[in-house]
Amino acid sequence: MLITFKSKAAADIVMYKEHAQRILELLDKDIERGIIVKEDAANAVATIEEAIADSRTHSVSGLVQHDVAEHPQPNEDGDHEHAPIENISFAARAFPLLEMLRAAHEQGCDVVWGV
Template sequence: MLFKFKSRATADLIMLEPNGRRVLEIIGKNPDDAHGIVTAEQIPAAIAALEAAVRADDAARTAPADDEEGADDEGQGTQRDPVSLRQRAAPFIDMLRRSAAEAHDVVW
């Protein structure tokens, strides 16, 4: 499944299902809804929530990993997603900012 975000202020933004689901959960929207809306009034709070989640993800990525914890049978630790939340959320945050500047909603 794909999430296709639309706004009159920007081009469409397409995200794969796991990434779109995570972004929607962060901003407090139900990812199980086939269609939804982030109103222009809700955008500042959505941006703040995403930026806070990005900071938390960055901090978790820079924290030293415990070598004992998360090791699998082959002696390797758990693998992190090589693409950070900062990278995945950046296009959506840009869409939200542009939409807020022009007072347009974002829908999916």
């Protein structure tokens, strides 16, 4: 499922709900629909930046690596060996919304989704 973030300050941002959920949980917001008003945009930016800094201090957990090893997918030759794990960091996933929130704060606009 997809979620679209909208603001007059920036182009729409489309994310998978599962990726947006972590960000919205940090902000105590509902995944289905909501608003970050212009007055709260600066706090939202600070909260996300703090979570990004925290995420950079933690590597991929052993549980994730174990899960990948337990569920091998066949490669082009039909072998069940994994390609190297390519993790997309929380920072990379959060960046577009973070930029939208920064622009919304600077321009005095709200950010909405699910409407």
